[in-house]
Structures are given as C-alpha cells and as structure tokens.
Amino acid sequence: MKELMLTNQAIARGAYEAGVRVLSAYPGTPSTEIAENFAKLDGVYAEWAPNEKVAVEVAIGASVAGARAMACMKHVGLNVAADPLFTVAYTGVGGGLVIVVADDPGMHSSQNEQDSRYYARSAHVPMLEPSDANEAKEFVKIAYELSEKFDTPVLIRETTRVAHSHGFVDLQDRAEVELKKYEKAPQKYVMMPANAIKRHVVVEERDNALSAYVNDMAINREELTDKNEVGIVCSGAVYQYVKEALPNANVFKIGTAYPLPMSALKAFSTKVKEVIVIEELEPYIEDAMKAAGIACHGKDLFSLQGEISVLKIMEKFGGASAPEAEKVPARPPVMCAGCPHRGVFYVLNKLKLTVNGDIGCYTLGAVPPLSAVDTCVCMGASVGMAHGFKKATDGASNNVAVIGDSTFLHSGVTGLINAVYNESGITLIILDNSTTGMTGHQQHPATGKNLMGAPAPVVLLDELCKACGVKDLQIVDAYDVKAVEKAVKAATASKEVSVIIAQRPCALLDKSSKPKMQVQNCRNCGVCMRLGCPAISVGENGVKIDASQCTGCEVCANVCPFGALSLVKEG
Amino acid sequence: MMNVLIAGVGGQGTLLASRVLGKYAMLCGKDCKLSEIHGMSQRGGSVVTHVRIGEKIHSPVIWEGGADVVIAFEALEAARTAHYLKPEGILLVNDEEILPMPCITGAAEYPKNVKERLSLRVKHTHFIKAQEAAVEAGSGKATNIVMLGALCKLFAFDKDVMKRAVEACVPAKFLQLNLAAFELGYERV
Numbered sequence: 001m002k003e004l005m006l007t008n009q010a011i012a013r014g015a016y017e018a019g020v021r022v023l024s025a026y027p028g029t030p031s032t033e034i035a036e037n038f039a040k041l042d043g044v045y046a047e048w049a050p051n052e053k054v055a056v057e058v059a060i061g062a063s064v065a066g067a068r069a070m071a072c073m074k075h076v077g078l079n080v081a082a083d084p085l086f087t088v089a090y091t092g093v094g095g096g097l098v099i100v101v102a103d104d105p106g107m108h109s110s111q112n113e114q115d116s117r118y119y120a121r122s123a124h125v126p127m128l129e130p131s132d133a134n135e136a137k138e139f140v141k142i143a144y145e146l147s148e149k150f151d152t153p154v155l156i157r158e159t160t161r162v163a164h165s166h167g168f169v170d171l172q173d174r175a176e177v178e179l180k181k182y183e184k185a186p187q188k189y190v191m192m193p194a195n196a197i198k199r200h201v202v203v204e205e206r207d208n209a210l211s212a213y214v215n216d217m218a219i220n221r222e223e224l225t226d227k228n229e230v231g232i233v234c235s236g237a238v239y240q241y242v243k244e245a246l247p248n249a250n251v252f253k254i255g256t257a258y259p260l261p262m263s264a265l266k267a268f269s270t271k272v273k274e275v276i277v278i279e280e281l282e283p284y285i286e287d288a289m290k291a292a293g294i295a296c297h298g299k300d301l302f303s304l305q306g307e308i309s310v311l312k313i314m315e316k317f318g319g320a321s322a323p324e325a326e327k328v329p330a331r332p333p334v335m336c337a338g339c340p341h342r343g344v345f346y347v348l349n350k351l352k353l354t355v356n357g358d359i360g361c362y363t364l365g366a367v368p369p370l371s372a373v374d375t376c377v378c379m380g381a382s383v384g385m386a387h388g389f390k391k392a393t394d395g396a397s398n399n400v401a402v403i404g405d406s407t408f409l410h411s412g413v414t415g416l417i418n419a420v421y422n423e424s425g426i427t428l429i430i431l432d433n434s435t436t437g438m439t440g441h442q443q444h445p446a447t448g449k450n451l452m453g454a455p456a457p458v459v460l461l462d463e464l465c466k467a468c469g470v471k472d473l474q475i476v477d478a479y480d481v482k483a484v485e486k487a488v489k490a491a492t493a494s495k496e497v498s499v500i501i502a503q504r505p506c507a508l509l510d511k512s513s514k515p516k517m518q519v520q521n522c523r524n525c526g527v528c529m530r531l532g533c534p535a536i537s538v539g540e541n542g543v544k545i546d547a548s549q550c551t552g553c554e555v556c557a558n559v560c561p562f563g564a565l566s567l568v569k570e571g
Numbered sequence: 572m573m574n575v576l577i578a579g580v581g582g583q584g585t586l587l588a589s590r591v592l593g594k595y596a597m598l599c600g601k602d603c604k605l606s607e608i609h610g611m612s613q614r615g616g617s618v619v620t621h622v623r624i625g626e627k628i629h630s631p632v633i634w635e636g637g638a639d640v641v642i643a644f645e646a647l648e649a650a651r652t653a654h655y656l657k658p659e660g661i662l663l664v665n666d667e668e669i670l671p672m673p674c675i676t677g678a679a680e681y682p683k684n685v686k687e688r689l690s691l692r693v694k695h696t697h698f699i700k701a702q703e704a705a706v707e708a709g710s711g712k713a714t715n716i717v718m719l720g721a722l723c724k725l726f727a728f729d730k731d732v733m734k735r736a737v738e739a740c741v742p743a744k745f746l747q748l749n750l751a752a753f754e755l756g757y758e759r760v
C-alpha cells in the first residue's frame with residue numbers, strides 16, 4: 001500500500017515497522033511530528049520528555065533493557081543531549097538505538113544553522129541521511145540493523161526540506177522484534193575510567209569496520225552518465241535538487257554521512273572529469289574528501305549560509321538566472337490576537353526594564369512595537385543570563401528574566417536553582433500558557449496530559465519554585481495588565497530572588513467563539529497600538545477592531561487611558 | 572509536470588490546500604511531492620507551500636521561475652511570490668488585502684497599486700473574491716477550497732476527482748460547505 005506522507009510521519013512509520021517499542025522526544029521544529037505520529041500507532045509507547053538529554057537517556061535505558069528505541073529532536077536539541085550521546089557511543093546498545101536529529105539550514109524556525117554531521121564524526125556514531133519520505137522510512141529500518149549488527153547507536157539526520165516534505169511511501173507490516181533479555185555487563189554499561197578505556201578500543205575497531213562496510217552499502221551509490229562530465233557528490237535534500245537541476249550529471253549519492261564511503265568516493269572521482277561537492281552548511285564532505293587526497297570543489301562555489309536550491313545549482317552551471325522579486329513590505333510572524341504574553345511585554349517595555357528573554361512564542365516580544373526583549377540565546381538561557389547581569393553589576397542592573405512554561409521545565413529550573421544558591425536576587429517571570437506554543441501545542445509536565453493523550457500528574461510550577469528556595473512568589477492573571485505591572489514593580493524592588501507566574505492558556509487552545517471588543521469615542525492616543533495586536537489597526541475615526549481575529553482578551557481595554565475599548569455585551 | 576506554489580498568511584489554510592492537491596495526484600496515479608514550513612512563520616507570517624505533480628518528482632521545492640501557477644491567498648503575498656512563475660505561468664489571487672504588522676504600526680506602507688502591478692507583471696493574472704465566496708458558502712475558512720475550485724477550472728483538472736480529493740481531506744461535517752465553496756470558485760473565476 002502507498003500513502004502520501006510527511007517525512008516525519010514516514011520516520012515514525014519506519015520506527016513502527018522496525019518494531020520500536022519506546023520513543024522519547026522533546027518538541028522542536030522541524031522534528032516534532034515524528035513523536036506525534038508515532039504516538040498514534042498501535043502497540044507502542046511514546047512520550048514527551050522535559051528535554052532532549054532526558055529523551056536520549058530514556059531511549060538508552062530502553063535499549064539496554066532490550067527494546068528497540070528512538071529519541072528525536074531538532075539540531076540544537078542534540079547539543080543538550082550531547083553528553084549521553086558521546087558515552088552511549090562507548091557502551092553500545094542492547095536493542096537497536098536510533099537518534100533522529102533535524103537540522104534547519106536557512107533557519108526557518110531556529111536560532112542558528114549548526115551542522116549536526118560533526119556530532120556523528122566526533123562521537124564516532126554512524127549517521128544516515130535520507131533525501132525524501134520513502135527513503136526516510138527505509139533508512140530507519142537500515143539504521144536498526146546497523147545498530148544491532150555493530151553494537152552502536154545510530155543517528156539519522158534530516159533537514160527542514162526533507163522533514164517537512166511529503167512523498168509517497170510504501171507501507172509494510174510491523175516486524176515482531178523480541179525484547180532481548182537484559183544481562184548484567186558492567187564492563188560494557190558502567191562507564192568509569194577502567195571500563196571506558198577498554199570500550200574506547202572497541203569504538204575505534206567498530207569505526208574501522210564501519211568505514212570499510214559503508215562502501216558496499218546500497219544507500220551509497222553512483223549514478224553514472226557521461227565520463228566527460230563533472231561528478232557531483234551530494235546527500236539529503238541536495239540530491240533531489242541536483243537531479244532536478246542537472247538531470248544528466250554524474251552523481252554520487254551519499255547515504256551515510258558518517259562514516260563517509262571514502263573508497264567508493266575515490267573510485268567515483270577517477271570516473272568523472274572533476275568532482276564538485278554540493279552540500280548545505282559546512283564543508284563537511286568536502287574537507288573529508290580533501291583530507292583523503294581527493295581533489296574537489298565545494299564551498300568555493302556555494303555558500304556556508306542558508307539552503308541550496310535548484311535555482312542556485314542551475315545558476316552555477318549556467319542554466320538559469322533568478323527572476324527579480326518585487327520589493328514588498330515583510331510580513332513577519334506576530335504574537336496572535338489574544339496572546340497572553342502581550343500584556344506582560346507591554347509592561348516590561350513601559351517600565352524600561354532590560355529583558356533577558358528565552359525561546360518560544362514570547363521571543364516575539366523582541367519585535368516592534370513591543371520591543372521589550374534584549375537577549376535570546378538558547379532554551380533556559382534567560383535565567384542564567386539574568387543572574388550574570390546581576391553579578392556583573394553588583395546587583396545594580398535593571399533586568400528581569402522571562403521564560404515560557406515548557407522552557408522553564410526544559411532547562412530554566414537549573415538556572416533558578418543557581419540564582420537562589422548564589423544569591424543574585426533576580427526576578428524571573430514564567431509565562432505559563434499551559435502549553436508548548438511555538439512548536440504547535442505539545443503537552444509538557446505541567447499541563448496534565450501526556451503525549452499518548454491520557455491524563456497525567458501535574459508538576460506544579462509554584463511548588464517547584466518554592467522547593468528551589470524561592471520565597472518571593474506571585475501568581476498573576478497575564479491579561480490583567482495592572483496586576484502584572486504591580487507584581488513586576490514589587491518583584492524588582494525586592495533584593496531576594498523573586499518569581500512571577502503569569503497565567504493564561506494560549507489563545508489558540510480555546511476555539512470557542514467569544515465576545516469581541518468594540519471602540520467608542522477613541523481619541524487616537526495610540527497607546528493600544530503599542531500592543532502590536534494584529535486585531536487592532538488605525539481607522540479613519542480612531543482605531544478599529546478586526547472582529548475575525550479579536551478574542552476579547554481585554555488587554556487593549558486594560559491599557560486604554562480613556563475607556564474607549566470595551567467588550568461587546570452579548571444579546 | 573505541474574508546479575503549484577501556494578502563498579498566504581499563516582492561518583489561511585495553505586497546508587490543507589496543498590494536501591488536497593496531493594490527494595488529487597494520488598487519485599490520478601501520478602507522483603507527487605509537497606513541501607511546507609511549520610513553526611515560527613505560521614504565527615501570522617508569510618507562508619508558502621509547494622506542490623509538484625508529475626511522472627517522477629525529485630525536488631519537493633519549486634524554484635524561482637519554475638511554477639506553472641501561483642495561488643495567492645492575499646494580494647501582497649502574490650506580489651511577494653510572483654517571480655516564482657514561469658514566463659507563461661498563471662497567477663490566481665484572492666482579492667483581499669491583509670495588513671502585515673509593519674503596515675499596521677506605520678513602519679511600512681502597504682503598496683497602493685498591488686493589483687495593477689501584478690496584472691502588468693503577469694499576463695495571466697486572475698483575481699477572485701474568494702473570501703467573499705467562502706463566506707457565502709458558509710465560512711470564511713473555506714477560502715482555500717474556493718481557490719482550488721478556481722484552479723480546477725483554469726487548468727481543466729478532472730472536476731470529479733478533485734471533489735473526491737476535497738472529500739478525503741476535510742472533516743465530514745464541513746464537507747457540504749466545502750463542496751459549495753469549491754463550486755463557487757469554479758464558477759466565478
């Protein structure tokens with residue numbers, strides 16, 4: 001049977017067909033749909049972990065216990081999970097273990113363009129790189145075979161254009177894979193120096209064996225056409241672009257980004273006029289080929305930045321040039337109408353505070369007109385950075401940290417423990433919208449539901465903060481702008497570490513129809529326009545409300561100095 | 572081979588439209604790839620989805636100068652993506668203007684003569700009041716299906732197959748509404 005599937009769904013399907021029993025993941029574009037789709041399949045266990053490090057550790061545990069297991073994350077998630085990754089490379093696996101990582105060249109939804117292939121190389125973990133949905137499903141199965149044959153975790157790398165494209169996928173049945181019997185083997189699974197020294201020898205032997213093995217794998221293949229033509233070396237999405245732009249070129253398609261099939265690449269290089277490596281991001285393949293003595297072009301032709309495209313390849317080979325685009329105003333993403341984050345940023349901007357921001361929908365508090373956020377580095381960084389600001393200025397800095405609920409549980413809580421322990425007196429605002437908004441509304445440990453859709457115990461954010469030693473804690477309604485302002489003033493005045501939990505569910509969660517705002521006797525003072533609400537615009541006689549977007553949150557009414565905005569009374 | 576670029580504003584239903592076309596390809600026994608971007612851009616930002624239908628498809632992404640048709644759910648988004656069209660390509664535009672935030676705040680100006688400029692740039696430009704038609708059919712949310720009805724007419728797609736594709740992609744309780752929207756798009760282009 002054939003089905004048109006999103007690649008991430010195909011990866012979930014591949015895991016299912018490979019007999020995977022346990023999947024743990026933390027959401028992150030463009031990887032999120034793998035776990036979401038796996039959770040819908042029969043007879044499997046899937047969960048959201050609070051962060052990627054935990055997800056990988058869960059998968060390692062399941063593997064050592066004898067099950068085939070998977071962990072999934074976006075590229076920056078692998079930084080968080082790098083610690084277990086580098087050591088599970090030494091222990092090897094019980095049941096097959098696959099870690100899926102999704103890179104984001106072009107930064108469609110990310111804060112950097114890091115290239116995960118270097119993780120595979122430096123951790124000595126094989127990495128497969130599919131180029132479309134059907135291949136992705138097949139590569140997952142190959143990954144489990146490799147994992148068990150060579151006693152190693154295996155990485156699968158996808159990029160946004162692979163992860164978020166659909167293609168036809170051939171469906172097969174689920175393989176019945178027995179749970180292997182766990183046997184105590186401390187020399188393999190207890191990585192203290194005496195054991196790890198011996199395992200490092202095993203890692204090197206395995207690497208050598210794999211480096212030879214990959215040359216004969218069918219997923220590394222040449223497609224030869226004409227000896228007098230150039231030979232293109234590529235992988236992943238770029239392979240599909242090359243086939244489109246240069247249908248007659250000689251191509252070497254790499255399926256194993258690590259180890260690279262170097263003998264096969266060497267043989268290919270002797271069969272073509274010259275070798276050009278086309279790869280997104282870093283010169284990973286190019287550098288390796290040059291180090292192996294294979295002359296080639298690569299980053300002298302294509303940029304390190306952004307995505308490769310069919311057109312960029314055609315341009316280099318003289319086939320086409322880009323038609324000129326119209327110059328039009330940008331349409332950047334905005335906080336939704338009714339977003340509970342809006343009023344908080346309005347207050348922070350009004351009070352002229354320096355805001356150490358974090359990653360989530362609320363990062364949009366950085367854009368005009370709210371323009372409140374000063375810094376954003378990585379998940380959890382708001383809290384540590386706010387502490388650093390205080391320490392650098394002997395407590396004089398006028399700053400607060402702002403973090404989402406999912407991000408707080410991911411890695412903000414450790415920063416809070418540090419701030420209490422090392423006594424910086426920071427103010428932390430937790431924007432508790434009861435969901436992981438940015439990535440499309442996933443559950444997390446404080447929402448009361450799990451990935452399988454069942455009710456779950458709730459981690460209470462206020463109790464958690466108190467347990468960390470926070471004594472100054474306030475809970476406010478995020479829509480009540482005056483209460484938020486009062487709370488922020490009190491918290492920043494205190495010398496102790498203070499936490500404000502601003503609560504209101506994400507406006508997109510409740511789809512029921514609600515009363516809208518109306519405008520009467522507007523004096524055009526422009527205060528509500530500073531909210532950057534997409535439902536409010538300037539009309540001829542004052543502001544006007546777009547009823548199709550308005551959720552009646554009343555934040556605009558709460559900031560209007562003249563009482564011109566009010567809820568339409570029902571009936 | 573047919574390359575369809577669908578451009579709109581986050582929340583307008585471009586993803587559903589591309590999935591209906593994917594289903595259509597499947598029912599016709601053709602190869603098909605779709606490409607979409609999730610995440611950040613969906614929060615009211617510009618969104619573009621790509622649909623490619625043919626005997627054998629490699630790239631899921633259409634390139635500038637490679638689209639047979641651009642379906643734009645909003646006029647500014649049509650202007651933003653018109654250069655994706657082939658020289659003889661067709662531009663199908665929902666005749667509606669949605670202000671982006673920089674225009675709401677006054678940091679930028681919504682171009683005054685977008686429609687004229689589009690018609691000058693692209694010979695085969697069609698405007699359709701799709702949002703209005705969708706409201707007539709029962710819900711503004713069906714704008715995407717009105718656009719598909721119009722596309723079906725312009726490209727002489729198999730109407731019955733296309734309706735089956737719509738049926739396969741929308742929830743049963745909204746089927747009648749969507750089929751009505753489809754017919755209005757088909758009639759009014």
Ligand SMILES: Cc1ncc(C[n+]2csc(CCOP(=O)(O)OP(=O)(O)O)c2C)c(N)n1
Pocket residue numbers: 026027028029052074076077080359360361362379403404405406407408431433435436437438439
């Ligand atoms: C290490 C890492 N993992 C995942 C992501 C993807 N990501 C960006 S923001 C976010 C969570 C947002 O949820 P929350 O903090 O609750 O804020 P909201 O978007 O709901 O306002 C995630 C998972 C990331 N940027 N970095």
